[in-house]
Amino acid sequence: MHKYTICFGFLLIILECSLAAFNCSAPPNFNNFDINTCCRTPELDMGDVPQKCHKYVSGLKSANSKYPSNAHLCYPDCIYRETGAMVNGKIKVDRVKQYLEEHVHRRDQEIVSHIVRSFDSCLSNVKGHMKSLNIESYKVLPHGCSPFAGIIYSCVNAETFLNCPTQMWKNERPCNLAKQFAEQCNPLPHVPLPSS
Numbered sequence: 001m002h003k004y005t006i007c008f009g010f011l012l013i014i015l016e017c018s019l020a021a022f023n024c025s026a027p028p029n030f031n032n033f034d035i036n037t038c039c040r041t042p043e044l045d046m047g048d049v050p051q052k053c054h055k056y057v058s059g060l061k062s063a064n065s066k067y068p069s070n071a072h073l074c075y076p077d078c079i080y081r082e083t084g085a086m087v088n089g090k091i092k093v094d095r096v097k098q099y100l101e102e103h104v105h106r107r108d109q110e111i112v113s114h115i116v117r118s119f120d121s122c123l124s125n126v127k128g129h130m131k132s133l134n135i136e137s138y139k140v141l142p143h144g145c146s147p148f149a150g151i152i153y154s155c156v157n158a159e160t161f162l163n164c165p166t167q168m169w170k171n172e173r174p175c176n177l178a179k180q181f182a183e184q185c186n187p188l189p190h191v192p193l194p195s196s
Helices: 003-019 050-058 072-085 095-105 112-130 146-162 174-184
Strands: none
Touching: 003 095, 050 072, 072 146, 095 112, 146 174
């Protein structure tokens, strides 16, 4: 009986530690572990779209040619436009779904519904933010691309990470710790939003 009490007490300590609150300003140390490997990236045939968008972003004027200004925002804008996912500055989830169903390798098709749900969640959250600011769109950047696409892109990546299908998730301590930290410390939309 005493042995079971000790085991139960030990189990409670482990459970309590695993549910411990994180200090959100001090992320866990992952010792150079690449958390991008936690949710396996689906095989996706995008044809020449990435090359077109790389060329577009590389052509943007910048103080440093190695790092085009606003590339993190303009690249997703280009990807969404070139794939038909964004029309006139608006993300069309039905087109996202259709594109993914046609271009994601069949062994990875299960993630498509997760990505589509991520788009729905992110769009709803970001549009709610825009409504609270009483704006219809974020200001277009000097290069002509909208931060909206980059915000949605980053949000969808984070949301899909948190809801990764079991068979695509690497069930290892660093991955599970990263997910727990993100769930507690990085709520929707998972990225800072512009104030106008």
